[in-house]
Amino acid sequence: MSQPRIESMTFAWLKSRALIAIGGPDWRDFLQGLITQDVETLAPGEARFGALLTPQGRLLYDLFVVARSNSAGADGCWLDVAAEHRAAMIQRLAMYRLRAKVEIAADETPASVLFSGSPGDGRDPYGDSAWIPAFAGMSGWVRDPRLPALGWRGYGVEPPPGAAIAEESVRDAAKLGLGVPGPADWGSDKAYPIEANFDLLNGIDFRKGCFVGQETTSRMKRRGQVKSRMLPIVFSGPAPEPGAEVLAGELRAGVVTSVGAGRAMALMRLDRAEGAALLVDGRAVTLERPAWFLAALGLEAA
Known part of the structure; x- marks a missing residue:
C-alpha cells in the first residue's frame, strides 16, 4: 500500500x-x-x-x-x-x-500538527495502520492517539518540505468536520469526560487503577447508557451563537458549544435528539453521528 x-x-x-x-x-x-x-x-x-x-x-x-x-x-x-x-x-x-x-x-518547545486535507469519515483514510508519512519515526513527531485521521503532532519540529502551511483555524475546521470536540466545547469544570467522548477517543484507561475523579467516571461507564454526548450538527445560513439551545419540539435537546461554517458542535441529550426534528434559533439543524463515533460504540451507520 x-x-x-x-x-x-x-x-x-x-x-x-x-x-x-x-x-x-x-x-x-x-x-x-x-x-x-x-x-x-x-x-x-x-x-x-x-x-x-x-x-x-x-x-x-x-x-x-x-x-x-x-x-x-x-x-x-x-x-x-x-x-x-x-x-x-x-x-x-x-x-x-x-x-x-x-x-x-x-x-517553550513549540507544538504543531500535520494532517490530511481530506480526512474522510474520521477513520484512517489510508488503511487501518498505513497512514505513516515518509518522516515517521523522526524525532519530534508522534501520531495523534485519538483518531488516525487527525494526523501527527509535532514538538520542536519544522514544517516538512512540500507540506501546505495553514493557520490553526484550518485545523480546527478539519477537526470539526470529523465531529471531534475540543477545549472550546468542554471548557473547564463544566462537562464530564464521557460527555466529551474521551472514552471513545482513547482518552480514558479504565484498567489503569485509581485517578482523580475515577469513581464518577467509572460509574458513568458501568451504567452503559450515557445520556449526553458532544456531536456535530449541520445547518444552513449564519452560525448560531455558542450557548444557543437545540430544541426537539418544546424540549431542550442540547446546547451549541462551538461553531464553524455550516457545522457546529453541541452537547446533545441523546434520548431527546435521536429521530427528532431539531431546531436552533427557529432553523432546522441535522444531527450527525460520525463513523468513528458509531464504530467506537459498536453501531452501524443508518
Missing part, C-alpha cells in the same frame, strides 16, 4: 497549546495516580490523550502525555495542554506533588 505524499498534508502551528515538562525519578507514579491515562507503559515516540479531572469527575484540563528523553538518557514527558490553562495546570500539579520526587516546569 502506497504511503500518502507530503504534498497532500497540511501543517499548522498550534499556538493554542503549550507544554509542561515533567521529570524526576517519580514522574510516572505521580501522573499515574492523577490523570485518566496510563503512563507506566508510555514508550518513546508515543503520545496518549487524557485529562486531569476534578475530584467530582468533571473535566478540568485536557492533555496529551508525550514521552521524551534527554541526551543523558533520563526519561520524562511533556504535557501538551491548552496554553491559557498552563499556569493553572502547573499550580494544580504542584499541589498534588507533596513529597514526590518530580520536576514540573513550563517548556
